[in-house]
Structure formats: structure tokens, C-alpha cells
Amino acid sequence: MRNIAGLNLLSIGEIKLKNNLIAAPMAGISDKPFRNLCYQFGAGMTVSEMFLANSDVWHTDKSALRMTASEDIGVRAVQIVGSDPDEMARAAEFNVKHGAQLIDINMGCPAKKVNKKLAGSALMQYPELIKKILQKVVGAVDVPVTLKTRTGWNKDHRNCIEIAQIAQDCGIxxxxxxxxxxxxxxxxxxxxDSIKAVKEKVTIPVIANGDICxxxxxxxxxxYTQADAIMIGRAAQGRxxxxxEIAFYLAHGQLQKNKSIDEVEQVVLSHLDELYQFYGEYKGLRIARKHVNWYTKNYADSDQFRRLFSVLSNTSEQVNTLKAFFSQIRNNPKS
Known part of the structure; x- marks a missing residue:
């Protein structure tokens, strides 16, 4: 059994990460402000929201916001999604041209609107198509290409070992x-068990994802899995x-002291400011609502605050209401 605190730093191709903890790509969440925050708080790498392989949408505002830029901190990793091998290769080339240092291929998204286009986890039903996509993308760019999958299409068709072996053979x-x-x-x-089984069958790094909170x-x-790294998604929402916290525990064998109310307040206010600057006031304050909901949901009697926050219509109201909420928590430590 390996010494957990002494894990070798993860290398993906020529890229060496600062640790073995990765922030998952989450649609509608893993924007630049959130990724930067995760990186500042110890993620060894963050991955962008999925970028559609359909070139018709590449020059829209939505796609532009999802692309990495040279001022992004840490490894600039972009996840692409689609089902046509040539389109996927072009999407990879496009993002590398615009600064991506790593391309991740999405074959794990379970959303119906993605799967009905034969993208995301729907591809796990078609190993031959997966092989074509991987070969095309790997051949199109000179940066490392990674793959994100599930364990299979359903419990009767778990084929993650087969897919992992195909991926390794294709240069993933x-x-x-x-x-x-x-x-x-x-x-x-x-x-x-499935992740452990994959780790036993391939030599490329295996990253474990799911229920790590x-x-x-x-x-x-x-x-248990002997994975080379872990990926955190939903557990990072509002935290x-x-x-x-994970890095500290792995290094010292004890839990880090919880953040104070002052520290949490500062993180939330900083996050909101970044959202306002990145998206502008109209969109930024709307996106801020879900993040504030996550940040505050575990405080006692926060339901009323969250209902109020969800209807505020300008950024100064949001900031002032949030400050008042944290002030109330400080004055009532049992909250």
C-alpha cells in the first residue's frame, strides 16, 4: 500500500501538476471565476465547462466565455464534447490555438440533451466510434489529451476497462x-470497484471521480482504488x-481547522466580485444566486435569506444583503 501523503505528483504527458487533486468540469459552474477559486484553494488542475464541437457556436458569447485564456491561472485545460471525430479534432485544434494546454474529451455527461446527440456518456455504447474520436483528437494536437468516462452505459454493460484500454492504445x-x-x-x-479494476489494467494515470465529499x-x-489522482465536482460547490482541506488531511493525518465566518464571507464576496466583472452585472448577479445558495445552505435558518437573495436585482443589493447575513451569523454563533 502506498503512503498517501507521499503520492507521486501527477504528470499528464509533459504537464506536471502541483498535486493530485483536480476540480471537475461542471456545466454551468466551472467558469473562469470558479476554476480560479478552486486553484487558489489547492486544486492541482481545473477543467473548463464542456466546449461544443459544433463550430457553428464557437464564436458566440457563450463559447467565448468557456474558452481558456492566457491569463487563466494553472494548467489551461478545456473539455470538449461531441460525437463526430473530425469535428472533435477541429474543436481540439481551435482551443489549443487559443491557449489550451490540455484537451479533455467528455464521454461521461449523462444529460439527455447531450446523449440524444450521441455525445457524452452515450458514446460508451460504441467503442469503435470512441476509438476513431480518440485517434483523431490525439493526432490533431500536440498537447496532452485526456478522457473522462463513466463505468458503462448501464449496469448490464459496464465496459470501462475496455474503453480505458482503447484510450491507452490511442495515446490518451x-x-x-x-x-x-x-x-x-x-x-x-x-x-x-470499477475504478480499481481499470487501474489494474492500464498504465496511464487513472483519476477517480464520484462521491468524494x-x-x-x-x-x-x-x-482502495490506487488511483493516481481524484477529481472533485459537486463537493466543491459552496466549498x-x-x-x-483534503491536501492538509493527506499530508498531516488530521483535519484542518474550519474556516471562520469572516473567512467564508471574504471568499463569497470575492467570488461575487469576480462573477460581476467576468459576466457583467446582468448575468453576473444571476449566476451569483446559485453559488450563494450553496455557500449558505448549511447555516441554520438560512432559507429565508436565500429566498430573499434569489430575487435581488442589482449587485449592490446582493453584496449588502450578504454582508448583513454574515453579520447576523456572527452575532448568533449557534446559526
Missing amino acids: KAITIHGRTRACLFNGVAEY TPEQAKDVFQ PWIFE
């Missing part, structure tokens, strides 16, 4: 496995500092 530099089938969506518990769980997943 690392594979992330979300420990559920497409049919599971986000229900049930993650299948770490605490430092203790992170350590258990590392030990982007989970990466430094």
Missing part, C-alpha cells in the same frame, strides 16, 4: 472515471476550499 495520457453508469445519473453510490473519503478512495 490519463483517464478519469466517474464511478457510475450513465443509467445511474448521479443516484446511488459510486462504484470504486470529505478529506476522509478522499484518503479512502486513494487507498471550493475542499481541495486544501
